[in-house]
Structure formats: C-alpha cells, structure tokens
Amino acid sequence: MCKKVMNRLKTSLTDWGHNDYLGMKKSILYIALCLFSVLQISCEDNREEYLDDYSTILYFRNSGEIEHSIYKTEEETHYAVSIVKAGSDMSATTTVDMKVMDESMLAEYNENQGTRYKMLPSGCYSIKTGLLTFNATEMYKKVDLSFYTEAISVLQDEEQENEYIVPLFLSNSSDSINTEKKYMFIKPEVVTPVVSFEKTGYVMNAFPETGGDHIDLTLPLWLSIENKWSFDCYTEVDESLLEAYNQEQGGNLMLLPPASYIINEDGIVKMTPEGENRLSIKVSREGLSYGNYVLPLLLAGTSFEAIDVDPTKNTCLLGVSYVPDAESLTSIHLVENMISYHPNSICEGSVAELIDGDPGTYFHSDYSVGVALPHWLQFALPSEVSAFRFEYVTRNAGSHVVPHRVSLYGSTDGVEFRRIAVLSSELPYDVGQTYTSPVFVTGEKIKHIRMTVDESPSGSFALAEFRLWAL
Template identity: 30%
Template sequence: MGEIKADLYTTGEDGVFDLTILKGGADPTSLATAELSVMSAAELEQYAARTGKRYEALPSTAYTIDQPVVAFDGNTGYATRKVTLKTTVIQALLQDNPGKSFALPIVLVSQKDSVNAERNVVLLKPSVLVPILGYDESAKTLDVSAGKTEYELRLSLPFVSPWDFDATMEIDESAIPEGAVLIPTSEYEMSGEGKVTFKKGSRVSEPVKVVLKPSSDLLVGNRNVLPLRLTGTTIPGMKLPEKPFILTAEGYNQIPLTVDMLSTNAQEPSEGPIKDLIDGDPATYFHSAWSVGVSEPHYIEIALKEPIKRMAFKFQNRANANGKAQEIKVLGLTDSWEELETLTGGMPTGPGSIYSSKTIVSTKPFSKIRLVVMKTNGGTAPTFFNMAELYLYGK
C-alpha cells in the first residue's frame, strides 16, 4: 500500500488510524492467520533500496498496535486494527530531528498463509499540525440603511474537523479602528452569546447569527463596528487568529448640503443666515425670525439634487439656552407635500447638544424636505428656533 500521511494535532490527544486487512483466495471459507509487524532496521533498509525512499523508524515508545495478530474464520473476509501514534512523543522527535523523515513501517506477515507481496507494507508518515482556526472571511460591511439586517459569521479550519468542539468570541474594544464607533449592545443581537460550534466532519462552523437592529445612531454616517475576537476553544492547542473579525455597519450616505439647496420661510434679518447651518463651525448658527412676524410655523427647506425614499438627519444646537426644537414635522415633496413623520421627544436643549433623528421612510421618492419646527423649549409654532449645524443622510 505504501506511504500513508498521518496527521496529528497539537490538541493533547493521540492519533488513531484504522488499517484494514483483506482475506483473498479462491475459497472464501478458508481459515487464515497473519500478523501486523513493524519492520526491523534491516527490513527498512531493504525497503529503501527497493523503493528509493529512506525513512527513520519510529521508536516503540511512539506507537501501539491493537491486537496485531489477525485470525480469519470462514465467515469473515476482512478485519481492522487500530494503530495509535503518540502525538507528544512524535512531536518532540520531529522537533529534535528536523532533517529526518520518520515513519512507522508496518508489514503484514504470516507463517503459514501466503501474503500479497505488493500490498503487505504500510508506512504511516506522521506530521504534527497546529490546528489554525480562522474566520470564513476576515471582515464584512453591511448596509443597514434599510433597517434590520442579518449576517451569519462562520469560522473555518484548514481541514475537516475530527472533533466536536466550541469556540468563544468576545467584543474587543481595543480593536475599534480609528474613526469608527462601537455598535452599542441595544443595536444588535448575537446568537449563542458568542459561542461558535464546530461539528465533527466539517471544515466550517455552524453559523453565529448577528442581527443588527439599527436606530438613528447607525444611520447618520458613522462607521459603526463590532470587533469580534476569538478568545478560546474547548480543545486546547489551537492557534487563534491574531486579528479580530470586524463587522462594519454603514448607514445612510451623507448628502452634502450646499447653500443653494437651503431655504427658509422665516429668516431672521438681523442674525443667523441660513448658510451658517452648513459651514462646519458650531460657533455660527441659523436663526429663524424673531424681529419680524411670520404667521406660519418656521421651517428649513432642502431641495435635493436626487430624489430619495429614506432619510435621517442630525443637528447641533446653538451654544445658548433658547430656541431649541422640541417637535419637528418632516414633510417630503412627492407629487405634493406629504407629512412623512412628526418627531417628538429626545431632542436636547443644552448648548451645543446634538440630536440624531430616527429613520424616516416614504413609499414614494421625494425631491424636497421641510423640517417644520412645531415646538421649542420656549413655545409653540409659530415661534423662532436656532441651530448651529445641520447634516442630512439618505438613500
């Protein structure tokens, strides 16, 4: 039979291999006896001269052969025997003799029955491997602008797993990339609480399902990440990846706002021009009319360059105490102006504070947006409000 590769693993267990012995001949009811024997040094030298392959025999401390004598009765045509290779002994042997090729040379012999001389030799050639556990893919970016999003994370081995085992994953906050923010626990669910299951006979783990449930915080242009690091397995001796798996959740694209896209029905003539909403300086601000009367609720209007169906927005308050929006009606221009959402609650009043809206969805694309302030911390519409910066996101 020749050389057979015998892979051992640094997991604290020995390698067990089954050898099958077949009984041949014209009479299937005949009796036969044979024995699995390890070649002597002279026999191994003769084998090397015959085949051109030279091996060093494993010492007797490196293996056992279960029931080496094989007796066939008239009802059996084959038998199996287990050969156990001692991983720890062989690992030390290979490390101490890096240039040598070791093998366990087993020959089938019989004192009274004939043995097929072309199929009576097996050389188990061991190698000790470190099981390297890895991610099926090293990173993944998900678009969460449409709302709830699912991802199935799998781990993989470079070989078919001979074990049932589990691995554990944990959030590694030290691995958050520069410029990214950690997805809060309220925004996702992960099956198995980070436990990953491998089943014997598979190269790939059972999936860990990550469900992202984005609120507005994931829809305002941040790079939101879950850095998941493998921290251990139920089988010792496995090598874990040095780098974590990075799951990135990208929300709506930021829509660049230009001055020509902005307008208002209530510009205060003495301060706060609307262009200051998008100048990137929170020290400047937009202020709606207080020195002149405007009979309808004050609003900011945005003319989009391309229609969208989903949006979120964020604003930063002016660094003072009054005129802070507390209720905003969001209108979208489709065939006509339609109310998309009325936002109440959660709008901060502190100087320089920031508000991020929820996702706002329309069944039809809209080309213009109005943010109509219905209430502030100082009164109800029509009344003035102010904002330092405004950001829009959408698809």
C-alpha cells in the same frame, strides 16, 4: 482434443460446397458445437491456471505511505490497519504474520527505494503484532494502531525535517502475499484545529432610515473539524484594522460609534457541538447619520489551548451603511456629455446606446487598443449628492463581456477619487440580466461617480442600459 476439433472444422468448411442444403445445415450445427467446445475448454484451462496461482492471497488494504492526521484535541488517536484475504477460494483458512520493521530492515528498504523514513519511537504508538489467523468466513482482519498525540507533537516540534513512520510488513504465510502490497508506512502528523470567522474582509450591511429602530447582525464562526467540545472564543474591536483598510483601499469608512451597537456576551462566543456558534451584534440608530460605518472585529483567541485561531481568517470589517430609502432618491436624466470612459475610445456601440432605453443596443469598452482592466464609466453629475444607487442591464449576447467585479468611487473634483464600495458575488454573470444596486452613501458631497469594471472573462465589458438615482 483441440487438434481433432480443428481438423473436423476444417473438413466441414471444405465440404460445404459439395453438400446439399440439408448437409450444409448439419455442418453449420456441427461447427457451432465445435466452437462451443473450444471456448469451454479454453475457459476451463484459464480457470485452472487462476486457481493454481491465486487461490488465496494476502495484502494490506491500504499499502504504501499513508498520511494520518492526529488532532491536538485528542490525547490518543486510533487507526485501523486492514489486512485482506482474497483469491478464488474465499472459504480458505490461512495465517500470516504482521510485524513492525526493525531498524536494519527499514534502513535496507530506504536504500533500495530511495526513501528517508525514520522509525517512530515506540513510546509514540502501540500496536499488537504477530500471527493473524483467518477462518473460513473472514475476508479481512483489522488491527488497532494507537497514536499518542502529545509524544508525537513533542517529537515533531523538535525534529521537523524527519519523516517518522510506523513501518509494517506481512510475512510467513503458507499462501501467497502480494509483493506490491505487503508494506505499509503510516505517517502521523499532529494537526492543530483552527477556528475562524466564516466571513472575512469588508462585509456590507444596509441599515435603511425607515423601519425598526435597530438591526441584528450575526457573524458565524467555523471550526476546521467536527466540533465535539464546549469552549469559548474571544472577539474584540480593533480600530487599527479599519485604519489599515482605509489606507490600503483609499476609502473613508467610519468607525461605528460605541453608543450605536451592543455585542452579545461582550464578544465571547460559546462554541458547543449543537450550538449556533456565532457572534451577535445589535445596531441601533442612536448616534448615526447617513454614512458608511464599520465595526472592525478581531478573533483574538480561544479558551481551549488545543485549538488555535486561523491567522488568515481572524478579521472582519462588519459594515453598516446607514442609508436613505431607495424611494427618496431622484432619477438623474443622463445625457451623453455627462459620461466619459476609459479606454478613451469605442470599438462597438456607443454611449448614446447605453442610455437609449433599448436593451437591444449597447456600449462596449474598447478591447482593440490592448488596455488591460480596469475599464470604467464616469458620470459628471449636475449637482452634489450624498447618496446614490444605480441599475444596469447586461448585453443580451456574450457572457464573456459581463462584469464580474465592479468598484465604485466618488470625487468632488473629478480628479481625486475615493472608493465607496466593491461588488462581486451579488452581480449577475449572465446575458440580458438586470442588476439593481442598494443605496450607497458617499461620506461627503460628491459630483462625480466612477464605476470601474475590475474583472470580466474577456478583459473588457459591455452593457445594454444604465440608470442612476441620487440624493
């Protein structure tokens, strides 16, 4: 039939030049009908071929190696093994065997595929295998695979190098089985959930000299999985954390006096599925003078042996900076000879343009000399101060030169500096933005302030304006 259609099509095309307009219209109509017939025949042939090869086919929905986490909090964990019936005849009935490989079959598979799987002992899991029957309306079957947590945990502790799996395969069906999806290797891993502080490292909190007689601080705790249990977490004050931090950072943070705070429930946080799950601390003014204090907290353990403490997020230096009100600080009139900088050269702008009140001009640290960050500005003050705050405006073009991390240092002699604070997430990262700092107390009388830019996208920084207040 296809040959006849093509011959007629060829003849029609040849005759176009010899017929009148009406004849040509008829020929075009005939050609269109021929083309439709060819396309229809082609589609029918492909459909018959598809029906013949894939009328019904079976496979694992998730084939190959499947890693499955088993949490130590559960005695038994379930995994649903899905077997799919697909193909063009969705109403077909069929059967297939699902079985666990034996040792010899697994050894052969390992040899052929270059894997090193090892059979998970039968005492570590249970699954019902055998013949699966699909009726006309079933598109898939689910088979429950149960893992026994304690048995697997003991096995993994003893033999950490082995890749234990439950090896499943499909066979014995009168219909097709997808050869690429006929194997499934479920690899269980026992995971111990961990609890941690939501905030770690040094966390600064300002306590102004006016206002209420206390401030309430909270430190949320976080569990690595959905919490379904009620248990206790134990926190304690660990002074060695503050000592180590001061030594590492070159700081002089002070220990918050015991008379100045009360930790709720003596540091025990009761974790519940619906609870706020946080440590609460009340800090009062008693025993405080201007200064930077820290309550160094350690998350020491839990009452639930199946849940551990995350050793990377189990400490928090909860800062309390007892500071004067911002309004009590006096504006310092900055002039050029009070300001030095590193690198000790300028490639764009000037120090004068940093303090000229014009946000359209700027100072740019020198990027042409190949000196890596940190770059800094240093201010020699006319008299000693015990507290300060500052404000800067980012340049109105080029976000690549906006500071992303800033450290503040204080010095009595301009030679030896102590770190006062580090700023990062609170800084503006866009152009033409104003940043106003909180009040910082220095811990000692200082005459020099250094602001280092530790991070920026370009490796240098630019600022349009800078202002300073001190007490």
